[in-house]
Amino acid sequence: MHTGSSRIAGSTLGMDEAELIRAAQAGDHDAFERLVRQYDQNVLRLAMNLLRSPEDAYDIYQEAFLRVFRNINSFRFDCSFHTWLYRIVTNLCLDHLRKKKVRRTESAVVETPDGPMDRLDSVPEMRADGDPQRTLLSRELRGRISEALSGMTARERMVFEMRHYQGMRLRAIGDVLGTTEEAAKNCLFRATQKMRSALGDFV
Amino acid sequence: MNCETAKQQLVLFVYGELSFDEEELMEQHLDGCAGCSAERARLESLQEVLSQGESEVPAGLLARCRRDLAVQVAAAHAAPRRSLSLAALWRDWVVNPPLWLRPVGAVAMLALGFFAARIVPGDSPALARMGVAQDPAPVFSRVRLVNPNDSGGVRVQYEEVRQREMSGALQDDHIRRLLLAAAVDQTDPGLRVESIDLLKQHCSDDEVRRALMNALRTDSNSGVRLKALEGLKPYARDPETRKVLAQVLLVDDNPGVRTQAIDMLVQNKEPEMAGVLQELLPNEQNGYVRSRIQKALNEMKASAGTF
Ligand SMILES: [Zn+2]
Numbered sequence: 001m002h003t004g005s006s007r008i009a010g011s012t013l014g015m016d017e018a019e020l021i022r023a024a025q026a027g028d029h030d031a032f033e034r035l036v037r038q039y040d041q042n043v044l045r046l047a048m049n050l051l052r053s054p055e056d057a058y059d060i061y062q063e064a065f066l067r068v069f070r071n072i073n074s075f076r077f078d079c080s081f082h083t084w085l086y087r088i089v090t091n092l093c094l095d096h097l098r099k100k101k102v103r104r105t106e107s108a109v110v111e112t113p114d115g116p117m118d119r120l121d122s123v124p125e126m127r128a129d130g131d132p133q134r135t136l137l138s139r140e141l142r143g144r145i146s147e148a149l150s151g152m153t154a155r156e157r158m159v160f161e162m163r164h165y166q167g168m169r170l171r172a173i174g175d176v177l178g179t180t181e182e183a184a185k186n187c188l189f190r191a192t193q194k195m196r197s198a199l200g201d202f203v
Numbered sequence: 204m205n206c207e208t209a210k211q212q213l214v215l216f217v218y219g220e221l222s223f224d225e226e227e228l229m230e231q232h233l234d235g236c237a238g239c240s241a242e243r244a245r246l247e248s249l250q251e252v253l254s255q256g257e258s259e260v261p262a263g264l265l266a267r268c269r270r271d272l273a274v275q276v277a278a279a280h281a282a283p284r285r286s287l288s289l290a291a292l293w294r295d296w297v298v299n300p301p302l303w304l305r306p307v308g309a310v311a312m313l314a315l316g317f318f319a320a321r322i323v324p325g326d327s328p329a330l331a332r333m334g335v336a337q338d339p340a341p342v343f344s345r346v347r348l349v350n351p352n353d354s355g356g357v358r359v360q361y362e363e364v365r366q367r368e369m370s371g372a373l374q375d376d377h378i379r380r381l382l383l384a385a386a387v388d389q390t391d392p393g394l395r396v397e398s399i400d401l402l403k404q405h406c407s408d409d410e411v412r413r414a415l416m417n418a419l420r421t422d423s424n425s426g427v428r429l430k431a432l433e434g435l436k437p438y439a440r441d442p443e444t445r446k447v448l449a450q451v452l453l454v455d456d457n458p459g460v461r462t463q464a465i466d467m468l469v470q471n472k473e474p475e476m477a478g479v480l481q482e483l484l485p486n487e488q489n490g491y492v493r494s495r496i497q498k499a500l501n502e503m504k505a506s507a508g509t510f
Contacts, residue, residue: 026491027429027459029276036272044268048260057260061268062275069276138255145256163218164250165257170220185215192214196249203248 024072036065043089049161050093064089086176090158097154148198152191159187204232209239217246386414392424403434416447425457432463439467458489469499477503
């Protein structure tokens with residue numbers, strides 16, 4: 001985070017997370033950067049999965065970590081840093097999803113000579129792995145997953161993404177979303193049902 | 204466990220979210236129930252399929268995110284004028300408010316607010332239509348004379364501040380002079396941070412180094428002081444620099460600045476530094492800085508109290 005070329009080598013190396021946080025709170029940009037790098041890959045993946053758009057994911061990344069930077073002094077170690085960070089990230093994503101939903105209902109359906117069509121009905125980019133058979137399958141698969149995701153509530157999506165792709169425990173997910181483990185369980189249950197009916201013939 | 208309960212809990216089972224006891228019961232049921240076992244297999248293959256369907260983070264996106272975040276964080280200190288959303292953070296760093304109005308300028312602006320309509324009517328029809336007064340701050344510094352005439356008009360004599368531009372290499376003497384002047388411009392901390400940031404690349408220049416040391420000792424803005432510290436890093440062995448660093452340790456009110464000063468002072472592990480740190484330790488209020496001092500002392504193998 002610094003622009004100077006001559007950093008004292010290793011001054012933040014070997015710090016554990018709590019030390020990094022304290023250093024970042026004292027204004028150490030290097031420590032802040034190291035803290036960011038422990039989590040930012042997963043944050044970006046989560047945002048990418050939830051919003052399905054690189055530009056939206058980019059926005060979430062910037063906004064989330066800038067908020068962390070601005071508010072690091074209000075972090076009091078009364079929950080894990082991961083939980084604190086993910087509260088910020090999921091709140092931003094929820095806002096984004098809500099806005100998207102509004103846009104969708106406003107402008108998504110267009111009239112065509114063949115009747116109304118959903119113009120956001122596009123399939124996310126496919127993997128470029130060169131195997132046409134697989135690519136076709138994966139394209140179809142992604143289309144179905146997208147469809148199932150758009151049929152979920154924002155909370156169901158959050159829980160599903162955090163459990164399935166981030167590997168978080170339901171209890172931790174409840175903490176992040178400000179709800180109980182039981183409620184998180186129910187969300188995961190419903191999300192899985194929806195995925196299953198969307199992907200019926202793939203499994 | 205009956206099939207209905209089992210089917211409800213299978214999702215949690217495949218995600219490993221059942222309690223130990225629940226899991227036991229589930230496994231017992233699965234052993235004896237082909238239907239539920241088939242359901243379990245389907246859920247597991249669903250998980251596998253879903254894992255293939257994860258949307259991919261495009262190549263380069265992470266790197267772009269990291270780079271831009273670093274720029275934004277640096278900008279948060281360097282140039283609040285460009286990013287309003289960072290205003291809150293900036294406040295922490297600016298000890299004195301950004302006084303972009305000099306007292307003289309303020310008087311002139313008041314006067315011009317009154318006369319602006321007559322001075323610039325034809326200049327900017329677009330602005331006039333929008334009802335926006337043209338910002339006079341960069342153009343006028345002072346109204347010298349206001350003189351009403353017989354025909355109901357008014358004659359105003361004013362001094363003009365002309366904005367001029369100059370570009371050139373950092374080594375260019377004119378540019379360097381301007382930067383050195385900007386580095387001590389009391390009206391604008393953002394400008395000082397930027398100038399110091401540029402100047403510190405030429406720290407080998409004696410005059411620049413003195414300017415950095417001066418900023419480190421006297422600038423009221425900790426963002427400016429941190430930048431100056433960064434620039435002085437290559438000179439952590441220089442006795443004059445070390446003197447300033449020691450002074451910073453004693454008097455600077457910003458823990459970040461003190462921490463960095465400690466790091467620079469102890470990097471060569473001179474034994475006499477242990478004595479200085481030893482003296483500082485009891486007076487240091489900030490817990491983090493104290494732990495940093497203690498750590499430095501330990502690394503010098505100087506236990507508390509031996510000096
Ligand atoms: Zn059964």
